[in-house]
Amino acid sequence: MTDIDKVSELLEQAEALPYGPSRMALCEEAVRLADECKDDRVAYDARMTMTEAAVFGGRPEKALVAFAWCVAKSDADPENFPESTALAGIWLTGVDILWSYKWITLNSPGFSQISRPQIETTLEDMKRRYEANGFSLRPYWMEKARTHYYMGDGQDAIDECTREFRDAKRDLYADCEACEMNFVVETYHWRDDYDGALSSAQPLVSGQKGCAEVPHVTLAGLVIPAFQAGDADNAERFFRRGYDMCKSNRDFTSEVAKYIDYVRMSGDATKALGMFEQHLGWAAESFAASERQRYFEAGWTLFEELAEDGVESVSMRIPRELSIPNDDGHIETASARDWFRNEVTEIVDAFDKRNGNTVVSERTLTERLATRSPSR
Amino acid sequence: MEHKFQINLGGIIDLLSNHLYSSPSVYVRELLQNGVDAISARRHVEADHEGHIAIQLAMSDMGRPQMVFTDSGVGLTEAETHQFLSTIGESSKRGALEERRDDFIGQFGIGLLSCFIVSDEILMVTRSVKGDAVVEWRGRADGTYDVSTRQDDSVPVGTTVFLSCKEGCEDWFEPERVRELIINYGGLLPFPITFETDHGAEQLNIADVPWRVDFATKQAEWRANMAFGKRVFGQDFFDCVPLHSTVGEVNGIAYILPYTPSPTAKRAHRVYLKNMLLSEASDNLLPPWAFFVTCVVNTNQLRPVASREAFYEDETLQQTRDALGSALRQYLISLKNTDPDRLYALISLHYRAIKALAVYDDEFFELFIDMLPFETSLGRMSLGDFREQNDIIRYVPSIDTFRQIAQVAASQSMGVINAGYSYDADLLEKFGAMFPNETVERIDSTDLADDFEDLDFDEREDAFELVKIADLVLQPFKCRTDIKKFEPSDLPALYLAGDDVNFMRSLEQSKEVADEHWGSILSNLANSRNVDSYAQLCFNFTNPLVRKLIRTHDREIIRLSVQMLYVQALLMGHHPLNASEMALLNTGLIDLIDSALSGGGPPGGWVQ
Incomplete structure (x- = not known):
């Protein structure tokens, strides 16, 4: 061979x-x-x-x-390595540059070291390539809407993109139906509209439509809002089904963080701690600040509440990448809380600086308060 | 009275034969399906009606092959005959045809239509259980049909369809072929299917489908299951596992393949819906890890998609899949307790599938992980054996890294697992997460060096000059140097690159070709939190060449030698050279030859 x-x-x-x-x-x-x-x-x-x-x-x-x-x-x-390998509505080979571009624009804002102009230029480059090949800009508008949300741009900017998304036609490069539905669900979450999110997520929740990442991310997105809306049965259902889908792939680090929040909020801090320890390595090794941020947020509130409950220290394995103060695996909950809070603060400050606004840090603080256990 | 279809029948037949059905052979399936449905409908009226289907092949007076297909089903009244025809005429849209699949009469009409693929004329004689008139319907492929009724008490309740072979379709009326098709589609039907030709009549279906039989002993059941597998698939299997699921009303048998399958190969399951063969693919009925079995199952409830190659991905299917998966899982677990030798034999054939299951299933993982085989620097062994010999589970995530360090690790008798194969890295990562008291370390070549022996004070002093010059020479390549003692001693230097360094090398490689925009993004990406982007070249103090180099005082020779040792160590570690390293190789070699020819001479015997 x-x-x-x-x-x-x-x-x-x-x-x-x-x-x-x-x-x-x-x-x-x-x-x-x-x-x-x-x-x-x-x-x-x-x-x-x-x-x-x-x-x-x-x-x-x-x-x-x-x-x-x-x-x-x-x-x-370009002749030997065309950016689009689709011809007359048929794929000639698998993934190409146009298709992958969606993933790239989706993931870029998660790196705080990538600047706003760089992210915007990347989006415009994606648009140019779609237009040059004569494909619908539907995926571009979807990723642009998400970028606006992540970078703390106003609701008007987001709304314009979602309108354009809705009006653009579906063609070969459109995401699968499940992914698009999931995007619509996200737009409801961005406006804190749980009922809208839940009803638009129905085909995904029932398993009628799905793909590699849906309903994994959909269920994780719904679990905390469901619990907060007093819809405990659904929240538990989403957790039981959704955590299993996410627990074996570090791509779902943020999603797992949401389940950890949920388990703690629903009253089982010990179980939440076990889950937190199990997946902490993913966050530790993560290059993208956004993933570390969401996971460390879960740690922050978890240790905050443990400390408030009078649990002074816990034993936990700590990945070597993290400098959490500890005595051979014994962690003081108060100092762990401070450590995670500082990490989160540092990350969101970097995002604020990159974004040129303070939306991410404000959003994070609001969300931390809102996910405190209801008994408090 | 003659009526006219409201549609272009030719178009519909084309649609059916080219889009909905994969081959003309489906006419046999559709006739059988009609017969089966009619018999179940009759059972709603007469509960103890047993049912019977007879297929007869003969030559017509004109010398054309003919088929007579008779069922003892519910039959049709004249009104129903019109109704099913109006169904055909209702719409030419495939969607509408699909929706009709839920209603008996509509389905009947569509099924019968497929016969036009092989026959220009269809004659149907039917007598309904609800009325006593015999209805005769004669339809032609040009879109015309007649219906007439008569009284004839000698005609039994049920339906008979007469087909006469179309020009060019003789193959599909070949007795041997028709016989095979009937066995294929209807072999598991629970009532007699008889087949009659000039050579006589025979019953074609398997009377004793194992899951319909009550066996006196487990052994008898096992023997019957294995014999059934041989009959259905024409091969012997390693073992078999009965499958049952209340959800989806599934019964069947999974057969464990007697060889190691390629994980990408499609599994040939035989899936029956209400005892009629639905598909030989049905990928989504079993969990994805179950690629070590092939199975025969019947379901009474699941809903097939239009292509019939899979089922609707709904909650019923999910629960069914869970139930079937848990039967297989339970089998493996009970084998562990009852017949461990057999389990080991199974694992050696199917460890990939077992590993795939262990990745998803925590409980199963705990039971099986120690039995699963891994490739290690100490040879191939189970994780349990490895753990007995090593306190720490060290692994490298790629075959390449393993190749780089295996020789060195083996020389230090250090156990390192090669987790570059399917699922291995996932499993070991999971092991660490599930058993916090066990130490699992994902290592790279830099960690290996931590165990190398340090030099004593005098040796350090001797080697100082070499290390100092080497640091300066390799600084532009983001490489530090160190010197230690390690085996094998014929290795002059080892290039040690952690994950971060490898990532940075690939990043630099992309930057070399990228435009300004992407170049700047990559630069920012490189600018990340505490990434140690420095690699290390570790000289081996026990290597004779290195010792000679230490004794050399010609700085130019040292510079050239260090450069060449660096490039050689990179190549040995299978690291692709970047542009400046390639330049180094080219100019360095020339300089070295030049310097040797000018009389200074490199330290002898270092070129390997």
């Missing part, structure tokens, strides 16, 4: 695996081997496959690196 065949075999094996570290490792090995072969074709294919594995395996930084290489290759030699 030649090394080039070996690359194809590795990629085929990778694609048969669920998203996660194994799939990622096979893709990385394929990329290295392809580079050794000095064959741009396989190196391109390997990086495209890796972009997908990285996005859905919770390694967006690796997706950005692989994607940037592919964009450069495609721009330099």
